[in-house]
Amino acid sequence: MHGSPELPLSFTLNGDAVSVEADPAARLLDLLRYDLGMTGTKEGCGEGECGACTVWIDGLPADSCLVPAFQVDGREVRTIESVDPARLGPLLSSGATQCGACTPGVVMTGLWILENPGLLRSHAIRELMAGNLCRCTGYDGIIEGIEAALGTRS
Numbered sequence: 733m734h735g736s737p738e739l740p741l742s743f744t745l746n747g748d749a750v751s752v753e754a755d756p757a758a759r760l761l762d763l764l765r766y767d768l769g770m771t772g773t774k775e776g777c778g779e780g781e782c783g784a785c786t787v788w789i790d791g792l793p794a795d796s797c798l799v800p801a802f803q804v805d806g807r808e809v810r811t812i813e814s815v816d817p818a819r820l821g822p823l824l825s826s827g828a829t830q831c832g833a834c835t836p837g838v839v840m841t842g843l844w845i846l847e848n849p850g851l852l853r854s855h856a857i858r859e860l861m862a863g864n865l866c867r868c869t870g871y872d873g874i875i876e877g878i879e880a881a882l883g884t885r886s
């Protein structure tokens with residue numbers, strides 16, 4: 733697709749072993765969406781600014797538009813397709829989503845907070861979500877959704 737020779741690439745995607753032939757310089761975002769059909773991950777800015785394309789690599793959120801495919805060889809990638817719908821309701825309550833453009837990335841970062849609540853000992857939710865831009869909600873709904881999912885609302 734990008735004119736470079738394709739090379740074998742193996743990694744874990746949402747818990748399953750995946751082996752593909754891919755342009756190693758292709759973006760992880762494109763590998764996921766166009767080679768592997770994981771279209772839940774969205775492109776916003778394409779420049780590492782908005783967080784719409786957030787996935788997890790080895791348990792940490794990453795902008796998949798900035799990650800060359802070869803960097804995930806041998807690693808664990810998690811996309812929004814892996815998220816239990818039962819967890820989405822609380823996370824997206826309280827007006828956390830309007831147009832939805834940011835939502836897949838917000839969910840992936842929000843889930844990272846939910847699954848690593850120790851982060852909140854040293855960081856505020858708003859700080860941890862700083863890499864996910866939203867043009868619509870003013871962020872309060874997103875923060876409230878995560879707080880509700882954490883069960884920490886007072």
Ligand code: FES
Binds near residue numbers: 782786797798
């Ligand atoms: S599309 Fe990747 S950070 Fe905006």
Ligand code: FES
Binds near residue numbers: 831
């Ligand atoms: S809901 Fe529209 S950009 Fe976040």
